[in-house]
Amino acid sequence: MPHSGHDWWRDAAIYQVYVRSFADADGDGTGDLAGVRARLPYLAELGVDALWFNPWYLSPMADGGYDVADYRAVDPAFGTLDEAEKLISEARELGLRTIVDIVPNHISDRHPWFRAALADPDAEERALFHFRPGRGPDGAEPPNGWTSEFGGPAWTRTVNPDGTPGDWYLHLFTARQPDLNWARTEVRKEHEDVLRFWFERGAAGVRIDSAALLCKDPALPDLADGEPHPYVDRDELHDVYRAWRAVADEYDGVLIGELWLPDTDRFVRYLRPDELHTAFNFDFLACPWDAARLRASVDLTLAAHAPVGAPATWVLCNHDVTRTVTRYGRTDSGFDFAAKRFDTPTDLALGTRRARAAALLSLALPGSVYLYQGEELGLPEAAVPPDRIEDPMHFRSGGVDPGRDGCRVPLPWEGARPPYGFGEGAEPWLPQPADWAPYAAARQGDDPESMLSLYRAALRVRRGEPGFGGGDFRWLDAPDGVLAFARGEGLSCLVNLSPQPVDLPAPCGLLLASGPLDDAGRLPQDTAAWLRSA
Missing domain, CATH: 3.90.400.10 (Oligo-1,6-glucosidase; Domain 2)
Incomplete structure (x- = not known):
């Protein structure tokens, strides 16, 4: 099923749906496709362009669905294949494209x-x-x-x-996720057929999990300094994605890679015109709240993408990393899997101010942007009781790493106490904090100063201002600790990370700010503004 229109993916705002924790329609404690279908108007009102769904396939859930037993079947916990097809169709009627998640490195031990x-x-x-x-x-x-x-x-x-x-x-992940041998033709043909299966059902794109890990040195040698890595970023992997691109092009589909590669020259090779369309920008995601480092990350990203003509992507968090308001409220506001620990001190008020500013920063940059469910609500990382943790990352760390369940807790929709409208019946699969009522979507929708209202306003302005999408980008002169850049004709973004308030350039009109200006009309610390020259 071809998808007409411009290259929408180059400047799209894409919302990540972690189905298990989005909305529970049948009351069994697990989010499902029927729950998503019921909340599609909320997503359309938010103002995003596409939905990326984490795996909804048949799975024993040893790793949250990333252990796939059948790529062509929907897990009964989430619904049916018929419901998935209806969801894709109904979303498209509301102007929302669907991106499915393919997990090619490994399968379930039940496959x-x-x-x-x-x-x-x-x-x-x-x-x-x-x-x-x-x-x-x-x-x-x-x-x-x-x-x-x-x-x-x-x-x-x-x-x-x-x-x-x-x-x-x-198995590069859990023992229940055996790695496939991508030297085999059968493995390659199967995945190309799976791509066609979902494109035929209306999927507009595919997100590729662990995209750099598929191909292994056939000798399976130990890691050695100075030698090519035996299983990360192997040259033969590009042949795989060229074949995938040929399939995607049959349907005007989009390929999006999850590529954790520190070498930008190697990273952008995957974005050549005959390979992937885009890839996640993990350098920006992991960057601490520091003006110089954020600017360097933006420069590095844009410079790397320019030679291959691929759009940059911007993301602040996802289903694997600490939620933005929590991360930005810590002394170390960057992200490193190895550094995650229980009971890390966090200033949520500080983190929320910074997350609001970061929202305007990321939405103003050229390229596409990804928004993880609950980010628009300003949800913090939840402290999941140890006896309720399910993430294998926690157990394989010997219990030191809290794992990723804290960013996967079911969403609060309405009401004053759990389950906050997530579902009625069984207790949610992960417990929701007792103090999450202020984060509920219904409550925030009535508050013009809420995080949800900020995201709705920002996405509305972004969509209505072409300069924020594919327009030009250039840095503007600014004091130390301040990021300032121009977009297109007459648009600019100012982000103040310095301890002192800063004056807005004159003459200009204020389109949107992440927080109130001070009494003198200046931009306070940890606040961002979108401006239009007068």
């Missing part, structure tokens, strides 16, 4: 391919994974020293049908 591979050491399906004999006496040591992205070894030993120890299999 038929892997079940067949485990059942018989001589099964043809074994070639679709990375099975290897162990090292050391009796093969008791893993084939190499690779570690999982979630901590611990990246290998698990199998048991043969007769009960004897067998070969080991590779």
